Amino acid sequence: MTESYLLSVILFAPFVGAAVLATPWVSNRQPLRVRQLAALFSGVSFFASFYLLFAFDWQQGGYQFQQKYVWSEQLGIQFYVGVDGIGVPMVLA
DSSP: OOOOOHHHHHHHHHHHHHHHHTSTTSOTTOHHHHHHHHHHHHHHHHHHHHHHHHHSOTTSOSOEEEEEEEEETTTTEEEEEEEOTTHHHHHHO
């Protein structure tokens, strides 16, 4: 299994963007900056998912771009993401 952070970037970029936009540095008095930052973080997610579409090996079966991170081995809690051929178009949606 090769480790790939691409799906994590696609998943967490909107959350990081929302956290940045919720900070006091970006106030309601700066609507242009809010729009620019929102476009930046949504663009990161969009272009990463667009790259995923073309980097996906359609001839290979199974999951690709897998990432596994064990949080608690005693409790069996882990973060595990991967995408297969059916899931790739859904990532773009």
